[in-house]
Amino acid sequence: MNTDTTSAATVRPPAVAEPPPxxxxxxxxxxxxxxxxxxxxxxxxxxxxxxxxxxxxxxxxxxxxxxxxxxxxxxxxxxxxxxxxxxxxxxxxxxxxxxxxxxxxxxxxxxxxxxxxxxxxxxxxxxxxxxxxxxxxxxxxxxxxxxxxxxxxLGFSSSSALMRMTLLDEPAAPGVPEHGDDLRGTGPGWMPPEQYAETVPKATCFACLYFTDEDDRPLQLRSVYSPAHPWQLVGGTMDPGERPWQTAVRECAEETGLTVTGPPRLLATVYGLPGDEWPYSTIGCVFDGGRLSPAQIDGIVLNPEEHDEVRVLPLPAWQALMPPRDFARLSTVAQARHTGRAAYFDTWDWETTK
Missing domain, CATH: 3.40.630.30 (Gcn5-related N-acetyltransferase (GNAT))
Known part of the structure; x- marks a missing residue:
């Protein structure tokens, strides 16, 4: 925490007419x-x-x-x-x-x-x-x-009960079953569901919409918070209890002000392995948002806490603006729209230095 030890007697605070902004x-x-x-x-x-x-x-x-x-x-x-x-x-x-x-x-x-x-x-x-x-x-x-x-x-009180410990490179917990052990019965390898859930891989889920203009040029939003993924499809992380299409519809309304009604048409399923920057796998669905008219594009209202620009470009022009894996995903989605066959894209991995 703030550990400033300068004596108040030696530092004259400036006059403050109003509370700090x-x-x-x-x-x-x-x-x-x-x-x-x-x-x-x-x-x-x-x-x-x-x-x-x-x-x-x-x-x-x-x-x-x-x-x-x-x-x-x-x-x-x-x-x-x-x-x-x-x-x-x-x-x-x-x-x-x-x-x-x-x-x-x-x-x-x-x-x-x-x-x-x-x-x-x-x-x-x-x-x-x-x-x-x-x-x-x-x-x-x-x-x-x-x-x-x-x-x-401010109302905090001291407590001698607070204790702290750091463990790095912790070995696997005793009792975690080896691959292939029976987890459903009551034998030596069985575990309660909530305990077993702690041993399996975790994943974050997202859903996006792929929009283009009337000339099939992809539309993306520029992120204000993610330098690793500067240009993004409309969409985001699923909230608890949501299904993928519900997430896509909600995120679209929040990020652009547009309302999509469906029916949902899946263009791609996306998967990424965990890495140094995120400890979980990533699973996502990209749906077809359709073709937007110039008036619809001009009417997009961005959430300034998430994005600060809407841009429509021919697919090749996006390559110089995006990391290779992001452009590969965009290209796969565009091809799925063109062919009418849903794609499977499983190399959207988080970066790792190992």
Whole structure:
């Protein structure tokens, strides 16, 4: 946490006529938050590679559907002066958390040259208010001795029960069955369903719509939060309880303001292996959104927290603007539209350095 130890007697705080201008962070702020954490929270600063990895992980979590909430104060030079980042996680319900939601205040940091202006207090206060509005009632954090008084004033109390341990390269848990063991019966290899579920591969699921103009030129949106995938089809990650087509329809309305009615026509099934930047496999469905008229394209209304540009280009022109695997997926989808046969694309893997 913020560990500024400069004596208040030696630093004269500037006069502040109004509360600090705190705002809620967006995915575009991910790198700035990561750099504040690296420089002023961690005992050893991160390398540029780890800053990149953390940024890629944090950005989607700051989106409205993510589990991260952060409030920041902007500095005059365009960087971040301060931030307070909280991560929401589910817990078993109890009287102190009836909704089963808790949050860890993961990062509180202020640039040293901008401290003692109330930035950290304002950011943390805004964060707690937001989390409480989302029915989070249990909060936790690790505070330095210097920062502890601030958190006590905000309502936190000390506890000797908090303990911490880090285990790297943990071996497989005892009792995990070998491949081929009987998991359905009650023999030595059987496991309760919820325990077995922890041993199988996990995957995130998404659904997209492939739109073109009336000349069959693909339409894509430019992302504001994903430098790894700058140009994207209309669509996104499935919400709990949704089916793929429902996701595609909802995401289309949220990202463009367009309403699609179907019936659904599948163009491609997409699969990607996990990698360094994401620990799960990726499975997705790409549906045909149809051909849009010039008026429909001009009428698209973007969500500025996700995209900042709509572009329509001939398929070959997209190649220079996209990573090879993204362009390969786009080409496969375009070919499926052309031939009328759904495609199977299984090389949309996350990058790995191994």
């Amino acid at each position: 705190v705002r809620m962070a967006t995915p575009a702020d991910a790198e700035g938050i990561v750099r504040l954490r690296s420089s002023y929270v961690l005992s050893q600063p991160l390398s540029e590679e780890w800053i990149r990895r953390c940024t890629v992980r944090l950005a989607p979590r700051l989106a409205p559907a993510g589990d991260a909430r952060c409030f920041v104060v902007d500095a005059a030079d365009g960087s971040l002066a301060a931030c307070a980042l909280g991560l929401i996680h589910p817990v078993l319900p109890a009287p102190e958390c009836p909704r089963g939601l808790a949050a860890r205040v993961h990062v509180v940091a202020t640039r040293p040259d901008l401290r003692r202006r109330g930035y950290a207090r304002a950011a943390v206060g805004a964060l707690l208010d937001r989390l409480q509005a989302e029915h989070v009632t249990l909060f936790e954090l690790h505070a330095s001795a210097e920062a502890a008084p601030l958190y006590r004033r």
